[in-house]
Amino acid sequence: MPAQEHAPPPEQGGQAVAQTTSASYASPTDVATYGAYTINQDPADPRPLYRFTGRLTADGSSGYRAEPGRYHVYSGWFCPWAQRVTLQIALNGLDDVISVSYVDNSRDARGWAFRETYGPDPVNGFTLLRDAYEATEPGFDGHVSVPTLWDRETQRVVSNDFATLGIDLATQFTAWSNGADLYPEQLRAEIAELDSWIGPAVNRGAHRAAHDETARAALLDAFARLDRRLADTSYLVGGQLTEADLRLWVTLARYPGRANGQEQLDHPNLWAYARRLYQLPAFRATTDVTTFADPTVPPGWDTPTATG
Structure with a gap:
């Protein structure tokens, strides 16, 4: 899908996205040079497609305590799985608790990237979302997807499992939410x-x-x-x-x-x-x-x- 010509305003769903002091962007999508993005999953590999499955808990028992300002969601406007998560954030009134930014709409073999379309990575200054995965698991060879949840404290990806991430956002941040209960x-x-x-x-x-x-x-x-x-x-x-x-x-x-x-x-x-x-x-x-x-x-x- 070609990159869009417009860019939404810096506030998305009420969340003001902080900008890096020096914007770094990936070069344009170039399938001719890099090839098309593919998901390589060895049938013999027991690891899940969505490899990072950390859970957020209100009491911190999972190792990732639900806290305001600690987590960032890398999302994509095009992706239904990612929108499940951004909807949870918006509906629960967590826009000022969990920050969100968006990758570009197109990709080549390098995976999702940060380009001028929606601005730079406001947390780490990465140019490719793959950089976050590589920082978490050096030599990462799996699927780079949105949504991706990044932990500022441990400097790693916590989860790219959209199903459990959405549930955690619906249930573990009640101390800061507007009281909505979307998963009673x-x-x-x-x-x-x-x-x-x-x-x-x-x-x-x-x-x-x-x-x-x-x-x-x-x-x-x-x-x-x-x-x-x-x-x-x-x-x-x-x-x-x-x-x-x-x-x-x-x-x-x-x-x-x-x-x-x-x-x-x-x-x-x-x-x-x-x-x-x-x-x-x-x-x-x-x-x-x-x-x-x-x-x-x-x-x-x-x-x-x-x-x-």
């Missing part, structure tokens, strides 16, 4: 049950559906189930906004068919739900449609709908 204990089993079929069919199946008929059938079946579920409620679980909604919405926002009039007619409750969530300030602030779709917001996407 009494709803966690139901959230997990939903994820067991929404994850494969929607989150991981939406892109495959464009060229795989089996994946498309599973996706449309999931859309139908979701449409029925949302016929008389504004949210997926418990009548309130939860982690389940964040997980689904970031994929719906990037689904090419969201502008398809027939699909919206076939699943009116689902797409009304998606547009309704987009009206919430946190969803707007963490979304840049131009990084993953046509720069023109799809017709009706920005139109509020009735609740329920």
Whole structure:
């Protein structure tokens, strides 16, 4: 994906991103010189794809205590997995507790990089996100991904596991949050049950559906189930906004068919739900449609709908 011509303002979602005194940037994306980015994972390698799986805990028992100002999230506007995390930060009112910056939208074999598009790395002055991984594990040979959580205190990557990172942000920073509870204990089993079929069919199946008929059938079946579920409620679980909604919405926002009039007619409750969530300030602030779709917001996407 080519780099965008515009750059959002230095404050994203309320978080003022401190600038380094001397900006350092990676050279432009150059696949001809460096090759395309690939994920090399030896089937015999037991390590997970998302190799850094540290957990944040309020009491520090994990080795990484939840503290204001200690952690930084390297994110990407284009990435649904990263947006899950930035949404948690915004919805929990943690913008001044956990800082966020953004990598450029395109990459070559060097991986994600910091360029003029969104500014330099404000924490370490790295030019490549890979530098953070290399600083944590010299000779790093795995997947360089966003979101990446960096610990200023230990000077290392704590996690690039988007699933557990989002949960930790939702549950371990309550001392500094606005009181939102997006992962309530009494709803966690139901959230997990939903994820067991929404994850494969929607989150991981939406892109495959464009060229795989089996994946498309599973996706449309999931859309139908979701449409029925949302016929008389504004949210997926418990009548309130939860982690389940964040997980689904970031994929719906990037689904090419969201502008398809027939699909919206076939699943009116689902797409009304998606547009309704987009009206919430946190969803707007963490979304840049131009990084993953046509720069023109799809017709009706920005139109509020009735609740329920």
